[in-house]
């Protein structure tokens with residue numbers, strides 16, 4: 400039993416992938432394992448979840464739940480235990496809070512201040528959204544953060560029993576606590592993210608027909624080979640560009 404639990408723990412793989420210094424996608428993915436944790440019986444809601452546009456979400460297909468905010472920050476707000484990662488899922492905390500912090504030294508910065516640092520410490524230096532460019536490739540600002548959320552897919556979203564997933568997403572302490580409506584909400588959110596996967600912003604996907612573009616009817620969103628993927632995109636460009644201008 401112990402060996403099995405350890406396997407499940409390490410079968411969850413967490414990837415933080417800074418592709419560009421100013422435009423940082425991160426994604427979490429995992430290979431699933433059958434849940435065998437004891438059934439806890441005390442439901443505990445931690446508040447509402449914005450279903451179609453969630454500000455926090457969770458990778459939870461195996462025996463660990465790991466939460467992330469849409470700006471890429473660690474968060475303690477999803478778990479009923481008030482911690483970022485719970486292991487075993489639905490029980491005590493495993494990681495209080497973590498995140499990615501990076502530094503860049505470049506001769507493009509002033510000689511007096513050649514280093515820039517960004518990311519997450521206890522506070523977060525990023526906001527959700529992608530960097531926006533003009534037709535010549537110059538940075539003109541960043542996208543509206545309200546148009547972004549934590550994107551989440553799982554390959555079996557349309558057939559799986561999502562009771563346990565929804566119970567975890569809604570912050571209950573019991574894997575069977577979610578209502579039928581809450582389960583449907585989670586399914587709807589999976590469907591939306593599957594059909595609107597941000598491949599245009601370089602969210603990873605398996606290009607099944609190998610044509611170099613994302614087609615939700617053929618391709619598989621998420622990190623290739625992974626069952627669930629949780630993906631966010633964030634930036635530290637101050638100016639937010641709206642459709643009609645900037646503010």
Ligand SMILES: [Ca+2]
Nearest residue numbers: 610612614618
């Ligand atoms: Ca394709």
